[in-house]
Amino acid sequence: MSAEAHSDGAAANGPMLKLVDVHKRFGQLEVLRGVDLEIDRGEVVCVIGPSGSGKSTLLRCINLLEPPESGQIFLEGTEITGGGAKQGVNFVRRRVGMVFQQFNLFPHKSAVENICIAQEKVLGRDRAEAREKAERLLARVGLADKVGEYPDRLSGGQQQRVAIARALAMDPHAILFDEVTSALDPELVGEVLDTMRELAEEGMTMIVVTHEMGFARDVGRRVAFMDGGVVVECGPSAEVLGNPQQARTKRFLGQVLEH
């Protein structure tokens, strides 16, 4: 359904996303201390690690919500960091969607309006086209009956699925997921993960910051373990989760999997 998003041929061979020595600091606090990462088209990479390790900041650097201090980020072969910052911002935001921990739906707009607004104002789609797409996407995330509902009438899981549909409506080439189930009641986590699983099966490129180790194991092709602002270990999910090489990874997984 979203396959058309992947059709532009630019840099079809190289990695979809490439991070080179990315640094980010907030005042004295150095949150990212040189992150290198490559993500291929259609790949699902799960980023795990203790809180404060820089996972969320990494995602926010990728779509330039937080511009990195130094280092380079290439999206489909085009550098989005450095000079021409504004161009980089537009380039990445047109191609990379984001889903947030707190959903961040627009509370003054209904589910369908949440999905239509950027289609109309950013992509210039006409109202009918945007609405049709929005309704199709709502049906796809299992919310066909919630079209006109306002966010405060939806459960957390439903809100998050609307947020996913909202990101999808922009035909992104990749989507960043920032701890999207962390704010949900436990019984609502499954419905959101299922939606993400379907997306992954359809070939969406996804970078998923998560504490859901099961999801990372089953859906993630690769897992990156972050600690102290660097990627400590990155590799196929089964290997990193099943047979970690680094002591810090072992310790973290030991703590997480105990529970």
Add this chain to the structure above:
Amino acid sequence: MDFISEYYFDFGLMGDNLGPVLEGFWLTIKLSVLSGALALAWGLVLAVLRQLPGTPLAPVRWLTIAYIDAFRGIPLLLVLFLVSGFLSAAQAEDVIPRAIGLPEWLGQTSPFWYGVIALTLTYGAYMAEVYRAGIEAVPRGQTEAARSLGMSHGQAMRFVIVPQAVRTVIPPLLNDFIALMKDTSLVSVIGALEVVQVGFDVQTSEFNGSALVLGALLFLLVTIPLARLVDVLIARQQARSGRGGAAPGGGQPESTSGPAAGPAGGPAATGGLGRA
């Protein structure tokens, strides 16, 4: 005792002056509604200018802040004198056209228009601060979500932030409108025959305050329902935000205190959704 009731509640005198008092009050209403509408718009413009992003636009922000600080900090009466004095002098010296220096648009007198200008300049600054509180109370995640969808700063403000902000600050804006309405009486000092001036003229000639009391009653006829409306809106917002939803409780306590009440308090508490 008799003297008191006669001085304030001489119904005969009220009846005799009902026409002029109502006429004066009609002018008060026109002044209030026009200035209020213009101040609402001007205040929003100021608030948005104040939030412009980026280093190159910093001078615009500074100028806006300086403007707001200045007009919040000087008495309306002073602004009124400065505006009317400047405009009438400037047209007398042929610096500006007569139609602007002595405006008599839409059949209203020059003092009326001087009043509209001064009230808009001053209350625009008050209302800018109210809007700002509302804008700052919208969780940061809203801007981030809008920007992540590719919206520009301007689009995010226009379609996402400002609509939410305005909703939450309607009650404090109404409070400011009530204060503005009462401040229209100051325009009498430069010659507008609004309700207080009419009542005062009667008091001066008849040694009786009943026409002023009649004016006061007319004010209350409008301001008390407005104050109740503010209460209702605040209660409704609080009921809505009870679910951790959109509306921060942007309400001030109901207050119709004088013009010196200044801008509504600091940013309303957010719903606690913002991420660190």
